[in-house]
Amino acid sequence: MKKFDLTGKRAIVTGGGSGIGRAISLSLAGNGAKVSILELNEEGGQLVVDEINAAGGDAKTIACDVSKLESVQQAFDRAVGEENLDILVNNAGIAHVGNVENTTAEDLDRVYSVNVKGVYHCLQTGVAKMRDGGAIVNLSSIGAHVGLNDRFAYSMSKGAVHTMTLSIAKDYLGQQVRCNSISPARVHTPFVDGFISKNYPGKEEEMFEKLSQTQPIGRMGKPQEIGDLVLYLCSDEASFITGSDFPIDGGFVTLNGN
Template sequence: MRTAVITGGGSGIGRAIALRQAEAGDHVVVLERELAAGAETVALIAAAGGSAEAISCDVSDLDAVSAAFNQLQRVDVLVNNAGVAHVGNVEKTSPQDFERLFSVNVRGVYHCLHVAIPRMRSQGGGVILNMASIASKVGIRDRFAYSMTKGAVLSMTLSVARDYVAENIRCNCLCPARVHTPFVDGFIEKNYPVEERQQVFESLSTYQPIGRMGRPEEIAALARFLLSDEAAFITGAAYDIDGGVTQLR
């Protein structure tokens, strides 16, 4: 049985990927800053007959990441999914906002790669999937810091894929457009009055030419393929899963 480590697996896309990987037969390890959320994912997996555990971990802290991985016998799969968002152009992005996004979205990915790859090398290989975004490829209004971090994730993906292709380690990334997660609902509720929320939701949905946001399960389905042996010939790829944004807008 493979061990699949999924950061930010307590909700949204991370939870969907965790459930899919458990269905595929992996032992799923959810690394989650909010341990209660991670425990909910584990309970869902257990209820479906799968194998999982949750470990409290702040990916922005290298010591915490090292301690989490030290609890594991092996690491066959790594999904760098944990991330935070911010709305604002460069003038409206404070140094604190910038550092917060960098710490989680960039440094957090680096920390997990830095700790996991030596383990994968000693085991004879592994597979990595990073969560990038269409923001790593196209300009999106008021997403300065977020786009910066996702561009870094795309670059790290290519670098790791190149450096470790001979070590039987594959590394790819996903570039989703907007996905309907609890984060989206919370963002709308926090920033817009009740009478405007439906209109904002529809605007966010129709940004994608296909006319809606993605579903976490759709992202997880592509992740499951890329993490499987069926994708053994794929590395260094950035997969758009965006309802047509990058090509049709």
């Protein structure tokens, strides 16, 4: 039998049009899932959908603003209708750099609206559509577990994602819904390249190496590595796992300072 077989399962991936979300969408679709990519940037989502369908997969993109409940409800209805939702990956999120003094109330609200309320909206809508059980994976962060410089609002939001994961796992045991989270460290995505180019012009290689070395393993993560972990947690091979968080961080949480 094929391992990690998701044939016929219906999956929703938020923010699946780039970076880590793209890798997750490709991993799920590559193992048979019917993937709906919910994207604020519908054009980016369509590029990933085209990539999946060209490889023989089954995917579609749906415009969605996860910070708005009505948008989420409409998108989920378009994605699965009255069918059972088997897999939900809450990947959509935004970053913010700043400590408590230079994080404005507007900054905090913006991060909260996407990273916390956005996940809440998708969880509330998603579990109602998992009438025959399902698997949920939430994207948390090492920032939910250790202190990070200048990540006050972002870490707050990911701490909320971690605890929402525990609540869903406990509350929906009887509905056979499994809910886990993963906590990546720095992953090499186009976002990272753009951040370095914008903030360190002329020093791109130096800063890339410096940021890579913050992981004890000596490099950044690869989006595909995140996608493969999500694939496992969504598969039947992980059917005994719920209410857990999985660091995928090159040893950042446990080995830094040791």
